[in-house]
Amino acid sequence: MDAAVDDDTTSTTSRTSRTARPCRTDARGLAVGTRSQAAVDHLEAALQAMLSYFGDPLAALDAATAEDPGWALPTTLKAGLLLTMGEHGPTLQARQLLRGGAEAAARGTERERAHAHAAAAAAAGDWEAACDAWEAILVRWPLDVAALLFAHLFDFYRGDALNLKRRPQRVLPHWADGLPLRGFVLGMLAFGLEESGHHAQAEDAGRAALAVNPRDPWAVHAVTHVFEMQGRHHDGARWLRSRHADWAVDNGFAFHQWFHAALFQMEALDTEGALATYDAHLAPATDMALQRVDGTAVLWRLKLLGVDVASRFDALRRTWSTQAPDAGFYAFNDLHALIALAGAGDVAALQSAGDSLLDALRSPASGGPTNRRMSAEVGLPLALAFTDHASGRWSDAARGLLRCRDRAHGFGGSHAQRDLLTLTLLDAAVRAGDRALARHVLHERFPAKAGTPLTALWLQRIGRLA
Known part of the structure; x- marks a missing residue:
């Protein structure tokens, strides 16, 4: 050598x-x-x-x-x-x-x-x-x-599910069995397959990655996503518990796995459990925007379920920067900062800091060409819809979310993370009394999640509109 x-x-x-x-x-x-x-x-x-x-x-x-x-x-x-x-x-x-x-x-x-x-x-x-x-x-x-990892992460940030799958596929034949770090390539492939809708293949690839290296949190995460997308919330919760030592102890990715644990709890309508998960594992994790995104998303989903989380949101929104150059750098983060403001219920803060965020999304000077596109096409329309929701303009919020939701993959995040948009659309439609729209959107959950307690709750809410 x-x-x-x-x-x-x-x-x-x-x-x-x-x-x-x-x-x-x-x-x-x-x-x-x-x-x-x-x-x-x-x-x-x-x-x-x-x-x-x-x-x-x-x-x-x-x-x-x-x-x-x-x-x-x-x-x-x-x-x-x-x-x-x-x-x-x-x-x-x-x-x-x-x-x-x-x-x-x-x-x-x-x-x-x-x-x-x-x-x-x-x-x-x-x-x-x-x-x-x-x-x-x-x-x-x-x-x-390293080139594969960096491209994989930025494929995720850009919402490029095709290359999340294809990039690992293109290189994997070169990785002989036993080659150092090969298992992690399988883990990346598993996540790309899941985000591309190939759930059975994704689960197989994730389990194969873990057979090579049991302490691969990305592979644990990919299989967790499969359970989420297939509506197997009990299996997902058991999976995370069974692999706890592989992802939860001294691991930098643990905060996101706890986010998924909370999703499984909320699918089962275990709101007390989800709130406890937030308090123990997500509330303390606010150093990075990636962490604040997950905490914000869990609290907002709990709010949609009728849980009083205003005080928690008030603490969390103070960790978000609403001024450029931090705001205006990545639209996905900016939207979650706005959601944290809305969740806190502070009208004055929403008007002042929310206006700063909207200005940053309109003129995202601190980012680059990629974020300017994401902000214009996805970030700003979604932020305006959430502003309508926070202001009680339910019909406007529902229309805004409906117009933008199907192209929201263009500003990154996973299917599981972007489900927040669908849940908010459902909430806006129900509050607007639009039973037809609410049922229309809820039908998307039926193939995978028709029998979950969360779907049953939405059916009850829609049924009351009749």
Whole structure:
């Protein structure tokens, strides 16, 4: 591994002469632009942490840089990881890292230079271009799991269910059994299959991933989504309990699994259990927008079920920023910030901070071209509909949600997360006395969830309108 090797790992060619630094290879045989095996080992630990959410990948990347300060890839991947948080502050940090590491990145291998290019596109807010650049890496180097992970997460943020499925499918044949980190590729494939509606295949892929690595929270999560989409809420709750040690202890993804646990509880109309889940596991998790989104969604669903959560919403909405540049960076987050305001029931706060959020969605200056499109096409229309709902304009809210809901995948989130829109539409239609619309929308739940207590509750509410 001490000799310089070509970037495609299959032959030695003159391309290696363009790499100023001698190369080693990583655990999958990909050339890396460092002489230090210790640095390579730290990078492998970082990839393991990034994929599993166990441990601190940023610290591992910093350790790799400390071993070889001239090796740019750890800094580039650190920037990429910060970018996947989908927030303005971490993106500023990523931009600074990329600027500071530009000279070293130019001396890296061809693959490492391509990573810097992809990260720069994401940092500029052009998430489509970034995914195209990561895809170009995967065409040449299908074992580059960092490129796969980053593209997978931004496919999710952009609502690109097709590539959530196809990207892992395209590279998986290159991943031989026993290759380090292969199980995580199966886990990503499982989630992509679920979001594309291939539920049986998704469950099989998720279970196969867990057979390789039982502590793969992403695979646990993918199978959990299958249970949610198939209306198997009791099975889903048992699944999470049975795998508790694999996702709930010292894991950075646990907050989202607790979100799913609360969804299963609410499907069973166990609102006390869902409220306890929120208080114990979601209320304390507010450092990242990803966490605040889940807490906001659980409280809003409880509110729709008639649970008094105003005081909890009041505490949660104070953790959201409603001013640019934080607002206006990612429309999916902005909508949830507005929902938190609406849930708190503070009319004055909704008028002032809500107007700031709407302004940020109208002119999203802090994001980039991808978010400008998402805000215009999805974020702003949905925010206006939720504002109508908060103001008691039920018919307007129902019409606004109905117009936009079917294209809401265009601003990211999963089917399970976007179900919040359907539940709010049902609530608005019932409150507006529009029995025909309410039944029309509720029929969507029948194929998978006709027999759940939550569906029965909506049938009762609609029946009372007659």
